[in-house]
Amino acid sequence: MTPSAIVKYLDQYVVGQDEAKKVLAVAVYSHYKKVAKARSDTIDPVKSNILLVGSTGTGKTLLCETLARALKLPFVTADATSLAQTEFVNEEIDAILQRLLEKADGDVARAQCGIVFIDEVDKLKAISGQARGASGESVQHALLKIMEGSPVRLKHGQYIDTTNILFICGGAFVGLDQIVQRRVGKQTLGFGADIKSKKEFKLGELLLQVQPEDLLKFGLIPEFIGRLPVIATLHELDEDALIDILTKPRNALVKQFQKLFEMDGVKLKFAKTALSAVAREALNRNAGARGLRAILEGSMLDIMYDVPSRQGIKEVVINEEVITKNDPPLIVYQKEAELA
Ligand SMILES: Nc1ncnc2c1ncn2[C@@H]1O[C@H](COP(=O)(O)OP(=O)(O)OP(=O)(O)O)[C@@H](O)[C@H]1O
Ligand SMILES: [Mg+2]
Known part of the structure; x- marks a missing residue:
């Protein structure tokens, strides 16, 4: 499937968000090209995992679910909030890969090219003063290994190599706009009758300028951000x-x-x-x-x-x-x- 065919499919279900659609389509397309090339050349492909940033209800989850349907690839969704709440993070992460394998009908090779969508990664932000073991930060650390690519042993003794699995992370990142704003040094407050609409417009605009350093300030650890080289922002919906x-x-x-x-x-x-x-x-x-x-x-x-x-x-x-x-x-x- 070409990038434009992917976007065309997404258009049937997801309104607007053209930028994010394009970024996703290109990233997915080049990911699979790299995988195919690496197989023939035995060169390790460079992974381009994706971070989707956008306020609540703008279509992040919908985009990923629709993308999965379009590609007919094994695709699983995981929720970072529940990862942050469990004592057994590594077991939970293994379970995600196990589900991916099931989606691929037990075909390890197919599962190894699948997509894992981790929603609500903004809930993994490090909170200062919180014990590390209990924090989202430890989940970020646990995710590093599989996002980077490594063989993971599943419960039936099978190994699944995550090198070619594409990871898409999504989150609303409440408050990130203010961090961007402070960096950009823009004034958001409008005057006059439509203060609110002006402010909202700027909020969406601010998120378009997200840089890794803003995510760092937000509370993601550098290694985690480093494994998400592609950032796509979703607009506020008018x-x-x-x-x-x-x-x-x-x-x-x-x-x-x-x-x-x-x-x-x-x-x-x-x-x-x-x-x-x-x-x-x-x-x-x-x-x-x-x-x-x-x-x-x-x-x-x-x-x-x-x-x-x-x-x-x-x-x-x-x-x-x-x-x-x-x-x-x-x-x-x-x-x-x-x-x-
Ligand atoms: N761009 C869009 N086009 C069509 N439907 C949309 C769009 N954005 C949101 N929706 C609808 O709104 C609902 C919520 O969307 P979705 O779950 O994708 O939001 P989200 O961005 O993942 O939000 P959250 O951060 O709260 O998880 C869905 O039922 C979806 O159908
Ligand atoms: Mg969602």
């Missing part, structure tokens, strides 16, 4: 992007609701203003696209409850007031003539 997320992806929320209503023979329509209202409410919640589903489901509950037990409904129109004031939606009934 109102238009959120509306697109509601309507455009193949499995978009609006499409899902429409399908549900279709099963009852009802056409469901959303006014543009209603979609904007959902997007604005999601922006207020500061959780990116994550809030969209809850907001929409909350507003749709009453009508979802009513429709199946009412006869003769032809159309339901969701307008702005349904979202903002919890008003009932507009219901169009089939004409008597149509019924007869």
Whole structure:
């Protein structure tokens, strides 16, 4: 799969984030080229593990999951938070590789070219004053070995070499923007009526300028940062992007609701203003696209409850007031003539 084919596939499910898509596609493509070349030349490939930085709900996890589907490679996701909470970090890490092997149907060679996505790596930041054994820092140390590439012995005595496994790490890195800002020395606070929107715009922009030294200040150890040479930043999602997320992806929320209503023979329509209202409410919640589903489901509950037990409904129109004031939606009934 070429980089552009990968991006094209991602576009079907992930709205925007063009930069991050490109970086991922190129990195994955060159990774596998290097692997193929190294096999024939017996040269060790240089690994380009990837760090995805972006606020909550901007699509980091979605991007990686979609990427895995596109590539049809063995792919596993691990959560750094749970690694940080266990006493048995090394066992947990071995278990990740074990799962990768299972995803490859037990084919060691295939598993050795797989992808491991470690989410929430920002939760591994070193906290000063914390005992080292209990800290995320020790998990970072434990991860170094497999990220660099080494043979790991799994529980059934099989060895898996992690040299050619691509690691993608993701995290929201709350507060990283301020660290970048201090370095860049920019003033973020705007004046006037739209202080908030100005500030948000700058936040996303700041994260685009992340350098390894900022991650160091954030609390990642240098060796860990050094193993993540590619950094891709995801943008904050604005109102238009959120509306697109509601309507455009193949499995978009609006499409899902429409399908549900279709099963009852009802056409469901959303006014543009209603979609904007959902997007604005999601922006207020500061959780990116994550809030969209809850907001929409909350507003749709009453009508979802009513429709199946009412006869003769032809159309339901969701307008702005349904979202903002919890008003009932507009219901169009089939004409008597149509019924007869
Ligand atoms: N760019 C996007 N395009 C389409 N859907 C998106 C996008 N960003 C987020 N979403 C939707 O929002 C939800 C949350 O996204 P996701 O889990 O990828 O966020 P995240 O960046 O991993 O956040 P977190 O840091 O909290 O883990 C998902 O249901 C996803 O469908
Ligand atoms: Mg996530």
